Amino acid sequence: xxxxxxxxxxxxxxxxxxxxxxxxxxxxxxxxxxxxxxxxxxxxxxxxxxxxxxxxxxxxxxxxxxxxxxxxxxxxxxxxxxxxxxxxxxxxxxxxxxxxxxxxxxxxxxxxxxxxxxxxxxxxxxxxxxxxxxxxxxxxxxxxxxxxxxxxxxxxxxxxxxxxxxxxxxxxxxxxxxxxxxxxxxxxxxxxxxxxxxxxxxxxxxxxxxxxxxxxxxxxxx
Amino acid sequence: xxxxxxxxxxxxxxxxxxxxxxxxxxxxxxxxxxxxxxxxxxxxxxxxxxxxxxxxxxxxxxxxxxxxxxxxxxxxxxxxxxxxxxxxxxxxxxxxxxxxxxxxxxxxxxxxxxxxxxxxxxxxxxxxxxxxxxxxxxxxxxxxxxxxxxxxxxxxxxxxxxxxxxxxxxxxxxxxxxxxxxxxxxxxxxxxxxxxxxxxxxxxxxxxxxxxxxxxxxxxxxxxxxxxxxxxxxxxxxxxxxxxxxxxxxxxxxxxxxxxxxxxxxxxxxxxxxxxxxxxxxxxxxxxxxxxxxxxxxxxxxxxxxxxxxxxxxxxxxxxxxxxxxxxxxxxxxxxxxxxxxxxxxxxxxxxxxxxxxxxxxxxxxxxxxxxxxxxxxxxxxxxxxxxxxxxxxxxxxxxxxxxxxxxx
Ligand SMILES: Nc1ncnc2c1ncn2[C@@H]1O[C@H](COP(=O)(O)OP(=O)(O)O)[C@@H](O)[C@H]1O
Ligand SMILES: [Mg+2]
Numbered sequence: 303x304x305x306x307x308x309x310x311x312x313x314x315x316x317x318x319x320x321x322x323x324x325x326x327x328x329x330x331x332x333x334x335x336x337x338x339x340x341x342x343x344x345x346x347x348x349x350x351x352x353x354x355x356x357x358x359x360x361x362x363x364x365x366x367x368x369x370x371x372x373x374x375x376x377x378x379x380x381x382x383x384x385x386x387x388x389x390x391x392x393x394x395x396x397x398x399x400x401x402x403x404x405x406x407x408x409x410x411x412x413x414x415x416x417x418x419x420x421x422x423x424x425x426x427x428x429x430x431x432x433x434x435x436x437x438x439x440x441x442x443x444x445x446x447x448x449x450x451x452x453x454x455x456x457x458x459x460x461x462x463x464x465x466x467x468x469x470x471x472x473x474x475x476x477x478x479x480x481x482x483x484x485x486x487x488x489x490x491x492x493x494x495x496x497x498x499x500x501x502x503x504x505x506x507x508x509x510x511x512x513x514x515x516x517x518x519x520x521x522x523x524x
Numbered sequence: 525x526x527x528x529x530x531x532x533x534x535x536x537x538x539x540x541x542x543x544x545x546x547x548x549x550x551x552x553x554x555x556x557x558x559x560x561x562x563x564x565x566x567x568x569x570x571x572x573x574x575x576x577x578x579x580x581x582x583x584x585x586x587x588x589x590x591x592x593x594x595x596x597x598x599x600x601x602x603x604x605x606x607x608x609x610x611x612x613x614x615x616x617x618x619x620x621x622x623x624x625x626x627x628x629x630x631x632x633x634x635x636x637x638x639x640x641x642x643x644x645x646x647x648x649x650x651x652x653x654x655x656x657x658x659x660x661x662x663x664x665x666x667x668x669x670x671x672x673x674x675x676x677x678x679x680x681x682x683x684x685x686x687x688x689x690x691x692x693x694x695x696x697x698x699x700x701x702x703x704x705x706x707x708x709x710x711x712x713x714x715x716x717x718x719x720x721x722x723x724x725x726x727x728x729x730x731x732x733x734x735x736x737x738x739x740x741x742x743x744x745x746x747x748x749x750x751x752x753x754x755x756x757x758x759x760x761x762x763x764x765x766x767x768x769x770x771x772x773x774x775x776x777x778x779x780x781x782x783x784x785x786x787x788x789x790x791x792x793x794x795x796x797x798x799x800x801x802x803x804x805x806x807x808x809x810x811x812x813x814x815x816x817x818x819x820x821x822x823x824x825x826x827x828x829x830x831x832x833x834x835x836x837x838x839x840x841x842x843x844x845x846x847x848x849x850x851x852x853x854x855x856x857x858x859x860x861x862x863x864x865x866x867x868x869x870x871x872x873x874x875x876x877x878x879x880x881x882x883x884x885x886x887x888x889x890x891x892x893x894x895x896x897x898x899x900x901x902x903x904x905x906x907x908x909x910x911x912x913x914x915x916x917x918x919x920x921x922x923x924x925x926x927x928x929x930x931x932x933x
Contacts, residue, residue: 351931360826361927382828389930393823395531397538409527410829438540454827 305372307461307494308334308357313366315352326352327363328517336461339488339495341505343522344514350498353514354466357496358387371461382411385462386455386493388484390470392447394439400426400450401435407457418457425453429483445476449483456487462494469501481507528833531824532840535813546809551848553802554910558853559860561795561902562894566861568788569898570891575784578713579773581647584744585753586760587776588613590768593739601641603763604745609756611748612644615740617730622686623667623723624702628675632721634665634685636730636740645746648711648724655679655709662728666709670720681707687733703733714889745770799906803913806845810838810917814924821921822929835922842914846907853906854899861892 313330316323326349334340344350355361357368359376368376370384386407394403404422408414426435429449431442439447448468455463465484469477481497481504488495497508505511511522536547594600597615604613617636622629639660643649649657652666660666665685667677677683684702693700705725713719731737747756753772760770774781814821824834860867868890 355927355930358826360930361925378825378828378830380828381826387826389823389826391819393819393826393930395534395820395823397534398531399539402534402539406527406531407827409530410824410827410833412526436539438538 304336306333307336307338307371308332308496309369309372310357311367313353313356313363313368315349315356315361315363325517327356330366330514330517330519332357332512332519334462334494334496337489337492337494338510339485339497339508340510340512341497341499341508341522342512342514342519343499343502343505346500348514349517350514351466353519354464354496354498358385358464382407383458384460385464386458386460388448388451388455388463388465388468390467392439392444392451392471394447394450394454396439399436399438400431400442403439403450404453404457407454411458422453422457425456426450428487429453443476444472445480448472448480452480452484452487456491456493459491460493462496463488465495465497465499467498467500469499469504477501477504526833526836527829528837529840532837532844535837536841536844546813547845547848550802550806550809550845551852553805554799554845554849554906555852555856557795557798557802558850558902558906559856560798561792562854562857562899563860563864564791564795565788565898565902566857566892566894567864567890568791569893569895572781572784572788573893574891575715575777575780576773578715578718579777581651582713582718583616583773584614584645584746585773586745586747586757587771587773588743588745588760588764588768589771589776590742592767593736593741594743594768595739597740597743600764600768601743604743604760607756607759607763609748609751609759611746612641613743613745614638614641614645615727615743617727617734617736617741619688619730619734619741621688621723621733622690623671623675624684624686625675625677625681630671630675630721632668632671632723634723634725634730634733636725636727636733638727645744651711651713652709653712655707657709659708660724660726662726662732663704664706664708664725665729666711666724667707668719668722669710669712670716671723672707672710674720677707679707679710683707685733687735689733689735703729705729796905796909799909802849803842803909806842806910806913807916810841810914811920814838814917814921818924818929818932821924822926822932825924825926826930831922834924835918838918838921839911839914842917843907843911845913846910849910850903850906854903858894861894864890864892 310330310332313327315327316325330353342350356363359368359381367374370376370380395406398406401422404425405414405418408418423435426432429452431446431449434442434446442450468484469480472480485507495508499505505522512519513522538544601613601615604610615638618633620631621634622631653669655666657666672678682704685705686702690700711724727740747753757770757772764770821834
């Protein structure tokens with residue numbers, strides 16, 4: 303097997319809580335192969351977001367290590383090119399229209415050329431928002447906003463997508479559509495996917511299902 | 525364009541909205557401060573500029589002064605004339621006299637002019653409102669406007685001039701008779717002080733009155749346009765004997781100019797506080813915006829934005845407001861300066877005291893002179909201050925941890 307896109311070893315993370323510490327992650331190991339899709343389920347407060355943030359390099363573990371494609375450099379400079387993130391609350395920049403929100407990912411990478419604009423428009427077309435390119439987030443529905451966020455996450459052709467309950471703020475039907483889109487986009491972009499979700503049906507659509515309980519990852523009972 | 529500048533611009537001018545409140549109010553605050561600085565500095569610069577004009581027009585750019593009267597001034601004139609950068613020189617004799625007309629007296633300075641050379645150095649002729657400089661001879665004088673009014677003399681009247689030597693003569697018990705001279709002109713420069721207490725006669729009249737014989741008190745020198753005054757002064761000094769010195773008009777009026785400068789600097793400093801206060805409001809608005817946008821700032825981190833660039837995004841907003849405010853303030857201030865006399869006229873008309881203003885003000889019109897250096901200084905300081913205003917919000921934004929920012933609800 304080729305080198306994993308993402309690899310986490312013995313991740314531990316605790317937060318100060320009252321007098322003691324709240325042990326959220328107690329030794330998490332995870333390997334994601336190139337193009338693989340994995341779902342992580344777990345109760346609310348079980349540490350799914352904490353884990354995802356560690357995998358994204360947004361936070362550092364107490365002990366353990368995260369490496370992207372074999373390298374432990376998980377800094378901001380590398381993040382822009384290596385991975386894309388999708389969140390429950392979309393997090394679009396309200397002052398930017400849909401197209402500019404997608405392009406923002408590329409601007410941060412620092413390479414805005416005509417080809418990038420073409421790609422952003424293509425991605426918006428892929429998520430069915432070709433006609434809404436110049437609409438502000440405020441004028442888009444929840445499902446549409448999340449689809450803009452999907453396009454933004456894929457803008458820099460990342461090798462990995464981290465999605466934290468992307469359907470949490472959407473109704474059943476819209477959410478189902480977003481998951482379909484997410485999975486097919488990842489397949490066609492050959493990007494690996496880590497999908498945190500509550501929804502068993504959504505989890506079942508990924509190649510591998512994991513469950514986070516008591517701070518450790520185990521095989522999910524799909 | 526780097527992403528943080530693009531985002532800063534978009535936050536000030538969101539797509540599809542014309543001019544959001546925050547941008548409008550912040551820019552307006554800065555603009556008002558800049559406009560006021562431009563207007564006040566313009567008018568104060570105008571006063572200084574007019575004073576310079578009056579001094580140079582009536583006495584040339586350089587004065588030659590001596591400890592004792594200069595005997596062979598013609599030779600000195602030729603010597604100075606040949607210094608590179610010198611246009612012309614003219615001798616003068618100057619002292620206080622008593623002027624009497626009817627039962628009214630005044631104590632002006634009387635300047636003796638060499639009619640052959642004075643017009644090559646000064647523009648006095650242009651300021652003669654009634655009569656003419658050409659009518660001047662050894663038995664006539666020209667009065668400054670306020671002086672003529674105060675003793676009630678007009679062109680054609682005969683006035684008595686008493687020499688300052690009267691004291692010596694009185695001490696020696698000798699009889700002293702005043703010199704009777706005709707008024708042949710009224711001169712108005714436009715500066716209350718200069719117009720209230722100066723009279724002009726020929727150099728021979730002055731030499732007689734001051735007992736100078738054929739000596740003079742000094743020379744006025746005009747330098748060629750575009751020459752550096754200090755250079756020419758240095759060159760003249762190099763050819764002068766030790767007890768005779770050349771002074772630029774800045775040197776001659778250094779105390780006056782120093783006070784003028786001090787006044788300007790103080791006012792500048794005080795008015796700058798308006799810009800600083802405006803900058804504080806920019807800071808507080810940006811701080812609010814950082815708090816409101818916490819989660820988006822977290823998102824920028826998740827997208828791979830570096831904290832220093834997130835900081836730059838907020839600093840840049842301060843910078844843009846500074847640039848915008850400077851431009852708007854400059855336009856506003858220069859427009860106000862262009863219409864300043866209409867405004868003054870309107871005020872005096874409403875308050876119905878146009879002549880009072882003239883009597884107590886130094887000038888008959890509100891002067892204005894805006895130097896490029898002053899404008900550059902105002903704009904540069906405004907932009908620096910506005911950028912500094914973004915510093916605290918920027919630091920706040922950069923110190924937000926993406927994880928915590930994203931968690932905040
Ligand atoms: N910054 C923090 N400080 C203190 N406690 C935290 C912090 N972040 C998360 N937690 C706690 O860690 C636990 C896991 O949180 P989280 O990873 O968000 O769970 P999930 O995403 O599975 O719902 C929760 O009990 C939460 O209260
Ligand atoms: Mg969560």
